[in-house]
Amino acid sequence: MTSSATAARKPRFTVDLPIVIGVVFIALILAVGTLYTLKTQGTATFLSPNYLVLQLHSGAFLGITAAGMMMVILLGHIDLSVPWTMTSGAMIATAIGGTTGDLAGLGLGLAVGLVNGFGVAFLRVPSMIFTLGMNTVLLGLMVMLTGGHAPQSAATDMMTFLGAERTLGVPHSVVLWVLVSAALVFVLTRTALGRYMYAIGNQEAAAYLSGVKTRLVIMAAFLMCSLCAVIAGMSLAGYSARAFQAMGDQYLLPSIAAVVLGGTTILGGQGRYSGTVIGVILIVLLQSVLNVMQMEEAYRQIIYGVVIIAMLLIYGRQRTAHR
Amino acid sequence: MSLTPAPLLEMRGISKSYGGVKALTDVDFVARRGEIHAVLGENGAGKSTLIKIAAGVVTPDTGTLAVDGAPRAFASPQEATGAGIVCMFQELSLLPDLSVADNIFITSPPRTRLGLIDRRAQRRRAEELLARVGCEDIDPATRIRDLPLSRRQMVEIAKAVGRDPALLILDEATSALTAADVEKVYTILHKLRADGLALLYISHRMHEIEALADTLSVFRNGRRVDTFAKGAHSDDAIVQMMIGREFANVYPAKPKRAAPPPPVLQADRLTFSPGLNGVSLTVGKGEIVGIGGLDGQGQRELLLALFGVLAGVGGTVKIDGTARRIGSPADAKRPEIGMALIPEDRKTEGLMLPMSVAENITAASLGAVTKGVVIDRAGEADNVGRMVKEMQIKVGDLAAPVATLSGGNQQKVVIAKWLLTKPKIILLNDPTRGIDVGTKEEIYALLRRLADEGAAVVLYTTDYAELIGCCDRVLVMYEGRVTAELTGEAITETNIVSAALNLAAETAA
Numbered sequence: 168m169t170s171s172a173t174a175a176r177k178p179r180f181t182v183d184l185p186i187v188i189g190v191v192f193i194a195l196i197l198a199v200g201t202l203y204t205l206k207t208q209g210t211a212t213f214l215s216p217n218y219l220v221l222q223l224h225s226g227a228f229l230g231i232t233a234a235g236m237m238m239v240i241l242l243g244h245i246d247l248s249v250p251w252t253m254t255s256g257a258m259i260a261t262a263i264g265g266t267t268g269d270l271a272g273l274g275l276g277l278a279v280g281l282v283n284g285f286g287v288a289f290l291r292v293p294s295m296i297f298t299l300g301m302n303t304v305l306l307g308l309m310v311m312l313t314g315g316h317a318p319q320s321a322a323t324d325m326m327t328f329l330g331a332e333r334t335l336g337v338p339h340s341v342v343l344w345v346l347v348s349a350a351l352v353f354v355l356t357r358t359a360l361g362r363y364m365y366a367i368g369n370q371e372a373a374a375y376l377s378g379v380k381t382r383l384v385i386m387a388a389f390l391m392c393s394l395c396a397v398i399a400g401m402s403l404a405g406y407s408a409r410a411f412q413a414m415g416d417q418y419l420l421p422s423i424a425a426v427v428l429g430g431t432t433i434l435g436g437q438g439r440y441s442g443t444v445i446g447v448i449l450i451v452l453l454q455s456v457l458n459v460m461q462m463e464e465a466y467r468q469i470i471y472g473v474v475i476i477a478m479l480l481i482y483g484r485q486r487t488a489h490r
Numbered sequence: 491m492s493l494t495p496a497p498l499l500e501m502r503g504i505s506k507s508y509g510g511v512k513a514l515t516d517v518d519f520v521a522r523r524g525e526i527h528a529v530l531g532e533n534g535a536g537k538s539t540l541i542k543i544a545a546g547v548v549t550p551d552t553g554t555l556a557v558d559g560a561p562r563a564f565a566s567p568q569e570a571t572g573a574g575i576v577c578m579f580q581e582l583s584l585l586p587d588l589s590v591a592d593n594i595f596i597t598s599p600p601r602t603r604l605g606l607i608d609r610r611a612q613r614r615r616a617e618e619l620l621a622r623v624g625c626e627d628i629d630p631a632t633r634i635r636d637l638p639l640s641r642r643q644m645v646e647i648a649k650a651v652g653r654d655p656a657l658l659i660l661d662e663a664t665s666a667l668t669a670a671d672v673e674k675v676y677t678i679l680h681k682l683r684a685d686g687l688a689l690l691y692i693s694h695r696m697h698e699i700e701a702l703a704d705t706l707s708v709f710r711n712g713r714r715v716d717t718f719a720k721g722a723h724s725d726d727a728i729v730q731m732m733i734g735r736e737f738a739n740v741y742p743a744k745p746k747r748a749a750p751p752p753p754v755l756q757a758d759r760l761t762f763s764p765g766l767n768g769v770s771l772t773v774g775k776g777e778i779v780g781i782g783g784l785d786g787q788g789q790r791e792l793l794l795a796l797f798g799v800l801a802g803v804g805g806t807v808k809i810d811g812t813a814r815r816i817g818s819p820a821d822a823k824r825p826e827i828g829m830a831l832i833p834e835d836r837k838t839e840g841l842m843l844p845m846s847v848a849e850n851i852t853a854a855s856l857g858a859v860t861k862g863v864v865i866d867r868a869g870e871a872d873n874v875g876r877m878v879k880e881m882q883i884k885v886g887d888l889a890a891p892v893a894t895l896s897g898g899n900q901q902k903v904v905i906a907k908w909l910l911t912k913p914k915i916i917l918l919n920d921p922t923r924g925i926d927v928g929t930k931e932e933i934y935a936l937l938r939r940l941a942d943e944g945a946a947v948v949l950y951t952t953d954y955a956e957l958i959g960c961c962d963r964v965l966v967m968y969e970g971r972v973t974a975e976l977t978g979e980a981i982t983e984t985n986i987v988s989a990a991l992n993l994a995a996e997t998a999a
């Protein structure tokens with residue numbers, strides 16, 4: 168039975184195409200950036216360990232957000248409430264302050280995830296609509312909370328510890344990202360829950376008729392996504408030293424792009440976690456290189472968009488060629 | 491007569507494999523103008539692959555293809571259509587929310603000088619085409635959604651004819667047609683043949699081939715076994731060619747019973763709207779109970795209701811004498827109930843097609859190999875290996891998507907998935923539909939073996955021969971009720987048919 172055992176596991180160790188393409192793009196971005204700095208400043212800034220650690224430090228927040236986003240995209244759903252889940256988690260936590268604040272932030276993530284999951288799994292509202300509504304509700308709630316005057320917005324000790332501090336030069340945010348990643352990889356590859364997520368993403372009716380409790384699996388995925396979002400939001404507030412309105416807004420598109428660039432099918436069912444990590448690193452480096460090149464905001468946006476579309480094109484062509 | 495003209499389509503040495511499984515091996519195939527060529531074979535014999543290669547949907551691994559003597563390599567279905575090869579696939583390809591006319595001209599609508607769609611010309615040409623296929627009664631402005639299935643199939647034929655084919659491929663074109671429409675299709679096909687078209691016809695219905703084909707080709711295991719003129723071989727000889735051995739003793743022997751077996755599943759006055767008007771049934775240990783009747787008399791609803799899929803079912807269900815509420819398939823799977831359902835459509839309800847064979851086999855039984863929250867991979871692989879061997883699933887690579895298997899092997903995967911849950915009650919919804927004869931036989935033998943080992947089996951099938959051959963008892967349903975129960979010698983085609991038509995009640999009234 169050993170032959171069948173290895174056969175069943177084989178796909179986990181093969182390298183798939185989106186990941187190769189992602190790595191090639193990352194090398195390309197670094198090469199272009201390095202050529203630029205060599206020419207203008209005479210240094211290879213982009214290849215210095217300091218610079219790369221700095222990128223990972225701030226990139227970890229996107230990494231954690233995208234990790235959660237991947238859980239719902241695998242089911243063929245999406246969570247558009249991520250920006251304000253991040254923001255609300257951070258704002259609630261700072262407004263209350265202390266350990267109670269930290270717990271309140273996490274509690275908010277839990278609540279948002281449960282409501283999203285309930286709406287999608289039980290009320291059968293399309294996730295795109297339900298979570299978009301949820302995002303707006305959270306926005307309204309936060310405006311209500313802050314009233315005209317700003318509440319306390321300084322990061323709690325825990326948030327600063329996670330978001331801003333380092334140990335032996337290693338940013339805690341990166342450690343947090345690694346821990347979240349390890350947990351999710353474990354769920355996806357080793358547990359029945361993970362298998363069921365892929366099954367639902369591929370063919371929900373077949374999964375249901377196989378006796379999978381599909382509603383609970385959907386709830387679990389939204390829960391993981393919202394928890395990731397508040398963890399990212401709270402540590403991001405630690406990094407910026409405070410929580411502020413709309414701080415999560417710039418994370419929505421990149422988090423979805425990172426997942427899809429990493430090879431997860433937007434329709435669900437297929438994709439590997441390592442791809443999402445590559446997608447995050449790619450987006451973070453791209454943004455940073457464009458920053459350093461001091462390109463005007465308008466051009467920066469255009470290049471950013473074009474690179475993402477170009478990558479998806481290459482990836483898409485490869486996939487059709489496969490058949 | 492100096493030279494015979496080159497055949498319209500000529501394929502030489504075609505081979506194709508999917509994920510290590512050979513679908514076609516070194517096949518030569520020729521289709522000539524003015525000829526209806528029937529392609530026969532079990533599922534998985536390679537017929538679909540052959541057609542897909544001719545229609546440009548699939549590229550062969552090796553081999554050449556020539557149209558009118560000129561070598562061609564189609565990179566897309568469009569190129570094949572350009573060369574005059576038009577294919578009507580088994581699955582209906584019409585868009586339900588567009589009109590009949592829009593669908594017929596979906597790829598090349600007539601245009602005005604400005605390049606806009608010329609709706610009037612489109613309507614007129616749609617009317618012409620519909621008239622050509624004998625369906626003047628279909629209004630081109632009707633939405634496809636509002637047409638019954640058999641009419642849709644006629645629209646599909648009109649659409650194919652509208653592309654002006656030189657070679658028209660019909661894959662199970664009559665499977666959804668009513669008898670009157672089948673006649674029309676025959677007329678159309680004969681007319682097209684007279685016009686000099688080449689026609690490839692794929693069907694499982696022997697009498698259709700009798701009525702239509704000029705030439706027959708038989709495929710088995712990815713090879714073309716023989717090509718011959720109609721009438722050269724008897725039906726029996728053809729069937730034997732298809733399965734490669736004598737076709738006898740399809741059904742295993744039924745056991746003789748002195749007393750009725752202890753009941754495992756007892757359902758009392760199940761109601762569901764629409765479909766079930768108070769259905770009661772009892773299935774004993776070791777019994778195979780068939781559900782028969784005309785299509786759509788509540789048989790599907792009965793199985794789904796038992797399995798907990800339908801919400802709002804009235805009545806009671808007892809398992810081993812204890813009343814149980816089954817609210818979902820997850821409930822039905824619990825060990826104290828131990829129910830399994832082989833669903834109607836394996837592609838959408840039975841399998842996760844892109845996932846691996848191994849993952850599909852264990853999809854319903856992961857709980858049994860999970861320690862804490864972790865899946866025990868060795869235990870899972872053991873189960874998969876055992877099932878592949880036990881069910882004789884032909885598979886090259888267990889990690890390959892289950893979609894790469896043939897229909898019969900896919901169905902075996904669905905059954906294997908449920909056998910791993912060790913079910914006491916097995917419900918099957920037309921499990922042999924679209925499956926080759928060989929696999930059917932294996933499934934019959936398996937059902938009998940499971941029953942002998944103590945399972946209670948409920949088999950719904952549209953094939954009367956299966957009811958007669960497989961079942962210890964047959965319940966015939968009519969308008970959401972069980973109208974007749976046949977046992978032993980009384981299970982005959984005549985009895986089933988008259989019960990299905992509810993003749994007894996009709997004459998009594």
